Amino acid sequence: MIFSIGVAVGFLSTVTLLLALLLLFAERRILNYGPCTLDINEGRKTLVVNGGSTLLSSLGENEIFIPSACGGRGTCAYCKVKVLEGGGVIGPVEESNLSSEDAKKGVRLSCQVKVRQDIKLVIPDELFLAKRFQGKLIRKRLLTYDIVELRIALIQPETIQFAAGQYIQLESQEYLGRDAVMRAYSISSVPSDDRHVEVIIRRMPEGICTTWVFDHLEEGRELNLSGPYGDFKLKESKAPAVFLAGGSGMAPIWSILRDMKEQGDDRESYYFFSGRNQDDLFFTEELFALEKELPNFRYIPCLTREDKGSSWQGERGRVPFILPKYIPDATKFEAYLCGSSNFIDSCAAALKQAGINENSIFYDKFE
Ligand SMILES: Cc1cc2nc3c(=O)[nH]c(=O)nc-3n(C[C@H](O)[C@H](O)[C@H](O)COP(=O)(O)OP(=O)(O)OC[C@H]3O[C@@H](n4cnc5c(N)ncnc54)[C@H](O)[C@@H]3O)c2cc1C
Ligand code: FES
Structure with a gap:
């Protein structure tokens, strides 16, 4: 009896997996959405992209970097954009991460929206300023037993403009079979030091990016980051x-x-x-x-x-x-x-x- 239930469960799981793979294959190969137009901020920028990818990656491939602190897992809600037309239906991942107020306004998680047709969207103007940087790690020093500071010299572009309090997204590299990921880190250096970016990173047990930083990243290594992002800045009010x-x-x-x-x-x-x-x-x-x-x-x-x-x-x-x-x-x-x-x-x-x-x-x- 137990054996038959086990076989049935195994069979069902295999069928479900095969169906999911088939759908993915169909989505990638058979359903060709063709070129789709992304109209950003009422014509401020118009992009023609190949349909099928997420809105987040389609924008990223065109040098428009939306914050994505969880790397597209649908959990951080940092990748919100307003979709006016063409975003399709809201999926369960978005439902659990968007307030009903957001949903009413057309706010969507760009990592969960698939580009399947022309889309009209609105993003905050400051995101046009975020860039992708290539840098070189010139100093890695332990500040405590579980906190490390990285000093990165920017190579291309050579300088960054940011406000104190903002953050960048660092791209880790593959190691021990773990994929490269992107994680958010606040900039700890000062805006006047515009040729460098410093970050302070705490080790998370089993964390993908922090294990890479602590155990695999060496001084002299080239790395990629994007930014700046965020509005955690000192207000100009001069209040205490x-x-x-x-x-x-x-x-x-x-x-x-x-x-x-x-x-x-x-x-x-x-x-x-x-x-x-x-x-x-x-x-x-x-x-x-x-x-x-x-x-x-x-x-x-x-x-x-x-x-x-x-x-x-x-x-x-x-x-x-x-x-x-x-x-x-x-x-x-x-x-x-x-x-x-x-x-x-x-x-x-x-x-x-x-x-x-x-x-x-x-x-x-x-x-
Ligand atoms: C705006 C912003 C700014 C930030 N700035 C900083 C900063 O300046 N410094 C800093 O140190 N951090 C900062 N963070 C946090 C940082 O982005 C990362 O989340 C953090 O470093 C962990 O990344 P990771 O890849 O090492 O861990 P992840 O791999 O993402 O894992 C995170 C935790 O979840 C656990 N976990 C992972 N997968 C599973 C699973 N399948 N089941 C159970 N548990 C799991 C891991 O053990 C780990 O403890 C910031 C975050 C945000 C949103
Ligand atoms: S990137 Fe984190 S929710 Fe979309």
Whole structure:
């Protein structure tokens, strides 16, 4: 009996797999959609592409780079574009990643939309500025046991224009049978250093790109990236600012703070950086030195699991509990948060408790 059920399940799985492969083959070879026109931003750019690929890759092949932090897996929702005509029906992957409000406005995940006919779409104007770069890794240095900094010299084009806080997408290379992928990394260098891009990367256990970075990427290697992307930037309001980050969430804040120094922007500002113990801290000397260069800036590292008997004189505990001690009233503040969803959600709750306006909280969620 069990044997027959096993055979039936095996048979059904094989048939389903064969049907899926057949559909894929039909889609690629038999269904020839021919040339399709992509009309972008009401005629600002018109492209003629071969139908059959995703909108994301059709645009990418034509040097229009849409952010795609999850590499087209349909999970990050960074590749949203507005499709006015020709996008076809919304599939289940899109349904679970788009709000009903987005769907009503015609917002789609470009990695899930297949080009099967002419499409009219709208993308944010700044995406016309994103480019693909070829670079060379000129420095790889460990900042902590699980965080590495990469310094990349740009080869072609030779310079990049970006705002502090934005991110690039790094392309990994094949290793040990694992495919090349694309992942988002915030730029940690300053905009004035326009011939280089620095990123700070935390190792994720079994992560495809981070394993490549830590175990396979060597200084001197050429690599590709695209960008800049994102709107996580310091607002021009000059309102007092509170920065909150943990781990590699340091990257955009490190860029923003040093850019503030270069611009002489000495607004009242606090930076709470979270780690488990002193082994998680980096750029500590530099950040305390910044307090002298920006007299209205305070750096507050907060450790959650530092050994009770250690010599640590700084704050102990989670940032949401320490923050009110320094900022009892956050009504006039803008907040810039970077790190994991849990970290961001708990800090945002503490900020709201301290009176911040929800519209003044800006964040980049890394996971
Ligand atoms: C806007 C933005 C900016 C970012 N900036 C930075 C930055 O500055 N620095 C930084 O370090 N990161 C940053 N990230 C995160 C970064 O893009 C990557 O997500 C991260 O480095 C992990 O990539 P990976 O390929 O190594 O891991 P992935 O292979 O994508 O895996 C991620 C995690 O999921 C697990 N996983 C993978 N596949 C499976 C599976 N089949 N089943 C169960 N678990 C699985 C892995 O074990 C791993 O822990 C940013 C993300 C965004 C969206
Ligand atoms: S690329 Fe991530 S959802 Fe489309």
